[in-house]
Amino acid sequence: MRSMTIQLRALLVICAGALCMTNAFQTTISPAFARSTTHLWDTQEVVSLGTDDSEKQTSVELFLKEKFPDFHKLTSKNEDIWKTLAEATGPTGSGCTVFAPNAEAFKNLGEKKLVQLEDARNLETAQKISSYHVVPIEAVAYQKLRTEDWTIPKPADGSPRPFTVRALTTLGGEIPVGRSKSGGFMGMFAKEDGGAVVGPNSRIIASFKVGEKCFVHEVDGLVSPEILWRYFDQLRIPGF
Numbered sequence: 001m002r003s004m005t006i007q008l009r010a011l012l013v014i015c016a017g018a019l020c021m022t023n024a025f026q027t028t029i030s031p032a033f034a035r036s037t038t039h040l041w042d043t044q045e046v047v048s049l050g051t052d053d054s055e056k057q058t059s060v061e062l063f064l065k066e067k068f069p070d071f072h073k074l075t076s077k078n079e080d081i082w083k084t085l086a087e088a089t090g091p092t093g094s095g096c097t098v099f100a101p102n103a104e105a106f107k108n109l110g111e112k113k114l115v116q117l118e119d120a121r122n123l124e125t126a127q128k129i130s131s132y133h134v135v136p137i138e139a140v141a142y143q144k145l146r147t148e149d150w151t152i153p154k155p156a157d158g159s160p161r162p163f164t165v166r167a168l169t170t171l172g173g174e175i176p177v178g179r180s181k182s183g184g185f186m187g188m189f190a191k192e193d194g195g196a197v198v199g200p201n202s203r204i205i206a207s208f209k210v211g212e213k214c215f216v217h218e219v220d221g222l223v224s225p226e227i228l229w230r231y232f233d234q235l236r237i238p239g240f
Contacts, residue, residue, distance in 0.1 A: 199223025
């Protein structure tokens, strides 16, 4: 009986040790890395919807129309965007990158700004805002956006190195690329979490490779400069 008890104790010790070893070798994937996953969206590069060339849509446009209808509605005001995307994803194109605000991003704009975007008198400014969401000459993957610049020394304060990509040139102009932060209190004491933000402070939520030459990054806000909102309603007559 005593011998059996000793054997049972030994077996329990072995099992406990095996469990500890298993936990020790488990891999934890950080939220920042999980966000870097690139999803594939398979379709033909150009889908014909009619016999007229004007009725053809690129796979990028079809994807945006299906997954980001609010953003597609905004970009539909700007014909230059669709012309650029068609050329960039065509046989001789060098690729493109699109930052697509999701439905929550538009909801967070509030009723006033949504009405301003729809007002025909604000068409030029709405077109300008949409143009900041398209990089016309390069397909930039999320991994590239968050790659650290190891060609420079690490900052003396111990903070991470800056990204190799610190800005992108869009159809509208240049937008900054930086590190995303989380935590803190009322915007203070937040710490970098390894992700990337573009524009004023729009976090990349997910990335999609559409066709062979385009990356679409879902973001939680508009990436255009905030100052553009000052130009809305300038043609509006008070009281009308």
